[in-house]
Amino acid sequence: MGLELLFTLKHELLISLSIFLLLFIFVGSNHTKGATIIHIVNALLLISVFFFLFEPKQSFVFNQMFESNGLIQFQKSILSLGLLLISALSFQWLKHHKNVIEFYLLLLSSLLGMFFMISAANMLFFYLGLELATIPLAAAANFDLEKRKSGEAAMKLIYSSAFSSALLLLGISFVYGLTGSLNFTEISEKIPVNALSQFAFILVFSGFAFKMSVVPFHLWTADVYEGAPVPVTAFLSVVSKAAISFVFVQVLFKVFIHLELSYTISLAVVSICTMLLGNLFAMRQENIKRFLAFSSIAQVGYILIALMGSHEVAQSAIIYFLLVYVFSNLAAFGVIGIISNSLGKENISDYKGFYQQNKFLSWALAIALFSLAGVPPTAGFFGKFFLILAAASKGYYLLIVIAALNMIISFYYYLRIVRNIFMETSENPMPQVLVQPITKVALIVCLIGMIVLGLYGPVYEYIAAFAKPF
Amino acid sequence: MTPVGLPHILLLSTALFFIGMFGFFTRRNLITMLMSLELMLNSVNINFVAFNKYLYPQNLSGVFFVIFIITIAAAEAAVAIAIIINLFRSSDSIDVTDAEEMKF
Numbered sequence: 229m230g231l232e233l234l235f236t237l238k239h240e241l242l243i244s245l246s247i248f249l250l251l252f253i254f255v256g257s258n259h260t261k262g263a264t265i266i267h268i269v270n271a272l273l274l275i276s277v278f279f280f281l282f283e284p285k286q287s288f289v290f291n292q293m294f295e296s297n298g299l300i301q302f303q304k305s306i307l308s309l310g311l312l313l314i315s316a317l318s319f320q321w322l323k324h325h326k327n328v329i330e331f332y333l334l335l336l337s338s339l340l341g342m343f344f345m346i347s348a349a350n351m352l353f354f355y356l357g358l359e360l361a362t363i364p365l366a367a368a369a370n371f372d373l374e375k376r377k378s379g380e381a382a383m384k385l386i387y388s389s390a391f392s393s394a395l396l397l398l399g400i401s402f403v404y405g406l407t408g409s410l411n412f413t414e415i416s417e418k419i420p421v422n423a424l425s426q427f428a429f430i431l432v433f434s435g436f437a438f439k440m441s442v443v444p445f446h447l448w449t450a451d452v453y454e455g456a457p458v459p460v461t462a463f464l465s466v467v468s469k470a471a472i473s474f475v476f477v478q479v480l481f482k483v484f485i486h487l488e489l490s491y492t493i494s495l496a497v498v499s500i501c502t503m504l505l506g507n508l509f510a511m512r513q514e515n516i517k518r519f520l521a522f523s524s525i526a527q528v529g530y531i532l533i534a535l536m537g538s539h540e541v542a543q544s545a546i547i548y549f550l551l552v553y554v555f556s557n558l559a560a561f562g563v564i565g566i567i568s569n570s571l572g573k574e575n576i577s578d579y580k581g582f583y584q585q586n587k588f589l590s591w592a593l594a595i596a597l598f599s600l601a602g603v604p605p606t607a608g609f610f611g612k613f614f615l616i617l618a619a620a621s622k623g624y625y626l627l628i629v630i631a632a633l634n635m636i637i638s639f640y641y642y643l644r645i646v647r648n649i650f651m652e653t654s655e656n657p658m659p660q661v662l663v664q665p666i667t668k669v670a671l672i673v674c675l676i677g678m679i680v681l682g683l684y685g686p687v688y689e690y691i692a693a694f695a696k697p698f
Numbered sequence: 699m700t701p702v703g704l705p706h707i708l709l710l711s712t713a714l715f716f717i718g719m720f721g722f723f724t725r726r727n728l729i730t731m732l733m734s735l736e737l738m739l740n741s742v743n744i745n746f747v748a749f750n751k752y753l754y755p756q757n758l759s760g761v762f763f764v765i766f767i768i769t770i771a772a773a774e775a776a777v778a779i780a781i782i783i784n785l786f787r788s789s790d791s792i793d794v795t796d797a798e799e800m801k802f
Contacts, residue, residue: 352763355770373784379784380797380799386778398715404749410763
């Protein structure tokens with residue numbers, strides 16, 4: 229039993245170990261260099277990334293509250309990979325920061341909360357994980373203590389996330405009133421289809437919509453992304469969004485399975501609004517972080533379309549898409565972070581003639597943008613293709629047409645930046661920027677991920693093999 | 699005199715929830731907005747306890763949920779107040795309309 233518990237909780241135990249290590253050994257000792265701490269945490273995260281290969285079997289612990297299986301462990305490894313890449317990409321910024329320990333404490337606690345959230349098989353456990361994932365993020369958004377924008381971003385994040393938790397909790401309390409249980413499987417067996425259960429579903433859905441920044445609830449996203457430091461923005465837009473999407477798939481298909489008609493209608497309405505508004509607002513942005521915020525809103529719209537399809541196909545398509553999204557979005561944020569940190573430039577017009585001095589960074593950013601737009605040789609194309617295929621599995625052809633039109637709109641604004649980088653020439657282009665070796669390695673990993681995931685089929689088959697009937 | 703039943707309590711908790719929501723949308727002071735949020739969370743607590751007592755008295759999962767909500771609300775308030783203090787240092791105001799450096 230003891231050994232089984234150890235294997236089931238291996239991701240969580242490793243992250244907890246890293247947190248304790250940071251707390252008890254490094255806090256208080258000012259002698260340790262920032263770079264040493266970063267390398268130790270990176271090594272631990274690297275181990276966590278490869279944990280999914282090791283004893284991935286179905287098991288329940290904590291009185292049926294905590295579930296673990298191969299798919300969940302794979303998802304946890306994706307999230308660890310996200311944090312590892314962020315930490316490597318922002319090495320330059322972190323190395324000289326005096327609060328490097330706090331940065332890792334906050335982001336690792338948030339990661340731990342996401343792990344618990346993904347593994348939850350009980351509403352109480354899910355809520356605890358969700359709060360552990362969001363509260364440290366608000367503190368992390370305020371990491372540039374002296375900048376006013378950063379404080380404003382943190383304020384907006386904590387207020388909107390607290391408000392959304394209140395909505396979510398009201399929904400959970402109605403679900404509890406209807407079924408008398410907090411366990412996911414018991415709820416799905418007992419939940420009736422009536423007005424109250426639909427109201428409860430709408431409340432839970434809006435709670436999730438806030439955290440995924442789906443359109444009627446997206447207003448905090450752009451401000452928080454612009455104000456927070458770039459590594460925190462990358463974490464919010466990639467790791468946090470991926471974790472919430474994973475859980476949303478679980479909750480939708482496991483708990484609210486009998487409300488399929490009402491969730492399909494709400495998903496259809498919300499996904500069209502999300503894609504359209506995300507794309508239209510992305511076109512008029514001048515700040516590149518704000519631009520990526522709106523582009524990530526539009527990407528969530530495509531995920532919602534896949535959610536309407538048949539369950540197994542939808543789940544594997546979404547996980548594959550998010551794996552690709554981790555690589556492509558992190559590569560884009562990595563380049564932007566390097567530029568923002570060393571030159572302080574964050575506007576799209578600053579990238580005119582970027583290719584003249586920074587060849588490698590230009591290619592990395594361009595390939596990341598191609599992948600986000602979904603240009604065929606990159607993996608982004610296949611990610612979107614599988615999402616649309618999932619929607620087609622139930623025959624929502626009108627929605628697919630709308631999604632395809634939106635992808636055409638998105639080409640305009642992604643390629644506008646690529647044009648700025650390569651074709652425009654500038655009188656005084658950005659000077660050459662020094663890239664740390666570890667950052668270069670992380671960027672190359674992202675590039676390999678974006679290209680190889682698209683050309684190498686077994687990755688998708690590996691994910692699809694896990695997808696089980698709900 | 700009729701005894702207090704589940705509908706009475708649900709009416710109270712729903713009223714509290716929407717009073718909290720109204721306060722959250724209309725108030726301009728960040729601390730008052732935080733208080734409105736607490737009101738919303740506490741109305742959910744009333745919901746849980748009432749459902750547990752009247753409908754499912756055989757187990758205590760609703761009451762346990764309430765304990766966790768109270769704890770987490772405290773943690774949330776702690777972080778929010780720390781952020782407000784930091785915002786006050788940089789802008790000398792805790793009015794939410796003054797936090798307008800970033801807009802569409």
